Amino acid sequence: xxxxxxxDNDRRLALVDLLDRVLAGGVVISGDVVLSxxxxxxxxxxxxxxxxxxxxxxxxxxSDFGGDxxx
Amino acid sequence: xxxxxxxxxxxxxxxxxRAEDRTRGLHGVAGEAVRAVVAGDLAAAxxxxxxxxxxxxxxxxxxxxxxxxxxxxxxxxxxxxxxARSGPVIPVRMATVYFDDERVRxxxxxxxxxxDAALHRVSGRSELGVKAYADPKGLAAQEARAEEPVTGxxxxxxxxxxxxxxxxxxEEAYRFAAGEADxxxxxxxxxxxxxxRKPALDKSLSGRAAWTVLNGTYLxxxxxxxxxxxxxxxxxxxxxxxxxxxxxxxPPYSFAGDVExx
Numbered sequence: 001x002x003x004x005x006x007x008d009n010d011r012r013l014a015l016v017d018l019l020d021r022v023l024a025g026g027v028v029i030s031g032d033v034v035l036s037x038x039x040x041x042x043x044x045x046x047x048x049x050x051x052x053x054x055x056x057x058x059x060x061x062x063s064d065f066g067g068d069x070x071x
Numbered sequence: 072x073x074x075x076x077x078x079x080x081x082x083x084x085x086x087x088x089r090a091e092d093r094t095r096g097l098h099g100v101a102g103e104a105v106r107a108v109v110a111g112d113l114a115a116a117x118x119x120x121x122x123x124x125x126x127x128x129x130x131x132x133x134x135x136x137x138x139x140x141x142x143x144x145x146x147x148x149x150x151x152x153x154x155a156r157s158g159p160v161i162p163v164r165m166a167t168v169y170f171d172d173e174r175v176r177x178x179x180x181x182x183x184x185x186x187d188a189a190l191h192r193v194s195g196r197s198e199l200g201v202k203a204y205a206d207p208k209g210l211a212a213q214e215a216r217a218e219e220p221v222t223g224x225x226x227x228x229x230x231x232x233x234x235x236x237x238x239x240x241x242e243e244a245y246r247f248a249a250g251e252a253d254x255x256x257x258x259x260x261x262x263x264x265x266x267x268r269k270p271a272l273d274k275s276l277s278g279r280a281a282w283t284v285l286n287g288t289y290l291x292x293x294x295x296x297x298x299x300x301x302x303x304x305x306x307x308x309x310x311x312x313x314x315x316x317x318x319x320x321x322p323p324y325s326f327a328g329d330v331e332x333x
Contacts, residue, residue, distance in 0.1 A: 014318070015141050015144075017200060017318050018141075018144050018145065018148055019140070019141075019144055020269065021148075021162075021198075021321060021324035021325060022144045022147050022148055022151075022162070022164070022165040022324065023144070023164070023165055023166075025162065025164065025324030025325045025327070025328060026151075026161075026162040026163050026164035026165065026324050026327060026328060027084070027161050027162065027163055027164065027186075027189065027327045027328045028164050028167075028328055029081075029163065029164075029167060029178060029182070031081065031166075031167040031168045031169050
């Protein structure tokens with residue numbers, strides 16, 4: 001809260017927080033257009049897409065999603 | 072009403088009373104008017120969408136497209152949040168699509184008790200996200216300074232000792248930050264009905280050099296949100312080099328999926 005980030009960084013963070021909730025949260029019920037097999041993969045795939053697109057903007061994008069909680 | 076080429080996108084589940092009012096004026100992922108499908112005392116907020124864009128194959132393809140994904144995620148959230156403003160709501164995970172309204176009614180009837188319990192649980196409550204960032208360099212420097220002997224000994228031994236401290240200080244800083252994160256989470260849990268620690272977002276996503284030591288999300292009574300925010304501010308003042316960031320209030324995305332609905 002005390003840190004000032006560039007506006008585009010803020011927006012990117014907000015998007016990540018949003019995706020983390022709408023794709024990984026919410027009640028899971030089976031629809032007819034089934035993505036159930038891909039449920040978990042889907043989130044990871046989407047976030048990978050996000051990382052690769054964000055990664056190209058950042059010099060320090062070194063690690064993959066889903067690894068250690070820190071570092 | 073199964074029409075070739077269209078599907079029913081589900082946004083959320085709510086009580087059926089006022090469901091029409093609560094969905095009126097909202098527009099969904101395809102720009103379509105959101106409407107309520109009612110079964111007994113429950114209703115689902117849905118929209119009719121084209122399968123050319125939202126069918127199985129199209130979804131698989133489109134979910135890989137960041138621009139598409141972010142636009143639809145915001146649209147889905149706008150509907151869920153819009154409904155959340157007027158009462159309890161259970162968000163449905165993005166990209167749940169049915170063939171027709173009848174299938175949605177069937178689901179509401181079939182899983183009525185589970186949805187009812189979930190609605191009770193989230194009534195009058197919101198979700199707040201709290202992330203804690205620790206700057207490893209700042210923490211390490213702080214620790215090293217604290218251990219600096221006041222005599223200012225410049226001998227070789229003192230140099231070697233200082234060098235060893237520097238090498239271990241990052242590890243110590245990390246351990247210190249992790250301990251602080253545990254303390255922050257425990258304290259916030261006391262102001263919340265429930266809480267979860269989610270996996271920390273990748274460094275490349277957060278765009279920060281800092282460690283994300285906590286990615287918590289909390290279900291908070293709406294009357295206690297001010298207290299929760301004050302607690303976050305108070306914690307931040309006592310944690311030194313750790314920065315806290317709050318997001319929300321969100322609809323209860325992280326606390327609606329706990330109820331067994333399959």
